[in-house]
Amino acid sequence: MKEIKHFIGGAFVGSASGKLFDNVSPANGQVIGRVHEAGRAEVDAAVKAARAALKGPWGKMTVAERAEILHRVADGITARFDEFLEAECLDTGKPKSLASHIDIPRGAANFKVFADLLKNVANEAFEMATPDGAGALNYGVRRPKGVIGVISPWNLPLLLMTWKVGPALACGNCVVVKPSEETPLTATLLGEVMQAAGVPAGVYNVVHGFGGDSAGAFLTEHPDVDAYTFTGETGTGETIMRAAAKGVRQVSLELGGKNAGIVFADCDLDKAIEGTLRSAFANCGQVCLGTERVYVERPIFDAFVARLKAGAEALKIGEPNDPEANFGPLISHKHREKVLSYYQQAVDDGATVVTGGGVPEMPAHLAGGAWVQPTIWTGLADDSAVVTEEIFGPCCHIRPFDSEEEAIELANSLPYGLASAIWTENASRAHRVAGQIEAGIVWVNSWFLRDLRTAFGGSKQSGIGREGGVHSLEFYTELKNICVKL
Ligand SMILES: NC(=O)c1ccc[n+]([C@@H]2O[C@H](COP(=O)([O-])OP(=O)(O)OC[C@H]3O[C@@H](n4cnc5c(N)ncnc54)[C@H](O)[C@@H]3O)[C@@H](O)[C@H]2O)c1
Ligand SMILES: O=C/C=C/C=C(\O)C(=O)O
Numbered sequence: 281m282k283e284i285k286h287f288i289g290g291a292f293v294g295s296a297s298g299k300l301f302d303n304v305s306p307a308n309g310q311v312i313g314r315v316h317e318a319g320r321a322e323v324d325a326a327v328k329a330a331r332a333a334l335k336g337p338w339g340k341m342t343v344a345e346r347a348e349i350l351h352r353v354a355d356g357i358t359a360r361f362d363e364f365l366e367a368e369c370l371d372t373g374k375p376k377s378l379a380s381h382i383d384i385p386r387g388a389a390n391f392k393v394f395a396d397l398l399k400n401v402a403n404e405a406f407e408m409a410t411p412d413g414a415g416a417l418n419y420g421v422r423r424p425k426g427v428i429g430v431i432s433p434w435n436l437p438l439l440l441m442t443w444k445v446g447p448a449l450a451c452g453n454c455v456v457v458k459p460s461e462e463t464p465l466t467a468t469l470l471g472e473v474m475q476a477a478g479v480p481a482g483v484y485n486v487v488h489g490f491g492g493d494s495a496g497a498f499l500t501e502h503p504d505v506d507a508y509t510f511t512g513e514t515g516t517g518e519t520i521m522r523a524a525a526k527g528v529r530q531v532s533l534e535l536g537g538k539n540a541g542i543v544f545a546d547c548d549l550d551k552a553i554e555g556t557l558r559s560a561f562a563n564c565g566q567v568c569l570g571t572e573r574v575y576v577e578r579p580i581f582d583a584f585v586a587r588l589k590a591g592a593e594a595l596k597i598g599e600p601n602d603p604e605a606n607f608g609p610l611i612s613h614k615h616r617e618k619v620l621s622y623y624q625q626a627v628d629d630g631a632t633v634v635t636g637g638g639v640p641e642m643p644a645h646l647a648g649g650a651w652v653q654p655t656i657w658t659g660l661a662d663d664s665a666v667v668t669e670e671i672f673g674p675c676c677h678i679r680p681f682d683s684e685e686e687a688i689e690l691a692n693s694l695p696y697g698l699a700s701a702i703w704t705e706n707a708s709r710a711h712r713v714a715g716q717i718e719a720g721i722v723w724v725n726s727w728f729l730r731d732l733r734t735a736f737g738g739s740k741q742s743g744i745g746r747e748g749g750v751h752s753l754e755f756y757t758e759l760k761n762i763c764v765k766l
Contacts, residue, residue, distance in 0.1 A: 282313035284464045286322050286488055287471030289329035290481025296321050301490075303464060306373035306609040307599045309648025315464045318487040318495040323456070326485040327504050330427040330454035333482030339424065339452060343398050350395035350450055352477035353470075354388040360473065367465035368438055369600035373609040373649065374563055376600045387438040387466070390446035393732040394752065398450045401750060416765045422757035424452035425530070426506030429499045431520065432467075433512045434460035434611050435566040435672075440534075441467055444509045447752035449483065456485045456505065458495050460512075462611050464488050491516060503527055509755065510534070511568075513670075514696075514741050521744075532745040532755045534568070535738055536670045537698030540691035541571040542681075542713065544704040545579045549587070551725055552703035556676075557591040559701055559727040561654050564608050565674030569699040569721065569728055572671055574678045575687050581680040585658060588678070589635045592654040597640055599649075610650040610673065619652055619673035622666050626677075629664045631657040636675070668694055684713060692718045697739035701727045720746070 285292040295316040303313040405419040428448045432441040459467040474484045489495025500523035511534040524531045559571035576584045598605025610616045636655030655675040681687045699721040714722040720738045733749035
């Protein structure tokens with residue numbers, strides 16, 4: 281049985297306590313490995329290793345030298361593409377067809393993009409007048425923030441972790457990563473790539489374990505971490521923010537959502553159906569940017585529901601190696617219980633179940649997996665928990681609307697504000713509506729189209745701060761002003 285260890289100070293190490301937990305395959309329920317659970321001692325060792333590395337060669341390197349090493353990290357991921365793919369799909373159960381064109385390539389791109397960006401960022405400078413007429417010159421310099429705690433979720437494990445580690449390292453920080461307990465493999469494998477690429481020991485550390493009263497809490501309570509970047513549930517974000525308040529440490533939070541899709545009658549229906557199918561069901565609905573509320577203009581409501589139903593029913597459920605599969609399992613049985621409780625709630629609240637609503641029949645060798653049917657409802661009240669709470673499963677509720685104003689009001693009615701997708705061929709309407717949606721990201725006639733130079737993050741309870749492009753610099757560096765009297 282594979283044993284998964286921490287990566288601390290450039291070495292793979294087990295826990296002093298000898299505590300291990302199971303890594304379970306979501307596709308068949310079998311134990312695929314045993315993972316060391318970090319105690320305070322391992323978290324402390326990782327933070328110390330990061331602090332020491334910051335004072336070592338990494339902190340003194342030029343941007344160009346660091347960028348070259350990070351390019352080697354990206355190339356190292358690409359060179360071991362199949363191993364990363366295998367590991368990611370073992371952990372998550374997601375189809376290889378999905379991970380091979382999203383998760384793994386983005387894992388590599390996250391290092392390249394930020395390494396290149398850093399080489400081309402200028403700092404501000406202001407000349408000022410002084411009473412003696414000689415003047416003064418102000419200029420900004422950016423310095424690494426220090427040791428960054430990176431806490432990441434299980435839905436896109438390599439993508440979301442490297443989305444933070446890439447810019448953090450490019451800016452000269454050292455990191456301690458706490459991947460989700462559900463998905464320890466790719467973060468661990470990345471340790472090998474870091475070593476081979478020449479990243480000095482202690483720059484990239486990984487500690488495994490759970491959230492509360494385990495590695496996650498030990499990391500967020502550790503006094504020698506300078507800042508935390510977190511992606512996960514809004515409630516966890518609140519807990520991390522509280523822990524970070526001690527010592528006034530900065531947080532970057534990418535949190536939950538209950539994203540709205542708005543489909544106008546003047547849309548290109550083929551595009552709207554294709555995009556909404558992906559936004560509701562890709563990665564078995566476990567994408568923070570996914571659409572769980574769909575608002576459709578009344579004249580095309582029935583046609584839209586019928587076509588989305590047909591699309592959902594045509595999804596091919598299967599295990600990662602099935603080349604035809606485009607729909608995998610949920611991450612765990614625990615998460616399936618949560619998703620199925622909403623499926624039940626929808627029925628109790630009087631929904632029309634357009635399709636799905638239960639557990640699919642699977643062949644015997646996959647019967648132990650966390651499978652669930654893609655599900656569509658109509659007919660729920662706007663205040664049903666199914667319509668207001670993040671389910672994080674392959675499901676959406678579709679509701680008709682009659683005017684632009686009504687659609688905007690419905691989209692903005694919840695305390696979340698992560699992402700939205702608008703479908704219309706009317707360019708004025710697209711801009712007008714997009715500008716009024718309370719969300720950090722609005723797509724028009726697309727979904728999950730990502731340019732890594734753009735600002736990424738949520739408004740309202742979907743997060744604090746923006747990452748992506750130069751925006752990542754704001755979080756991962758300290759901007760210092762130097763004022764020189766001439
Ligand atoms: N906004 C975004 O960019 C984005 C992206 C992906 C996922 N998400 C959100 O993530 C959630 C799904 O991921 P999840 O279930 O892994 O989230 P989660 O909040 O349960 O866990 C995320 C990470 O936090 C750790 N953690 C949990 N409790 C902790 C604590 N008390 N202290 C420190 N660490 C703790 C977990 O071990 C895990 O590593 C959804 O809500 C989804 O919307 C948001
Ligand atoms: O599940 C959430 C997906 C987030 C995606 C990104 O953070 C990204 O594309 O950079």
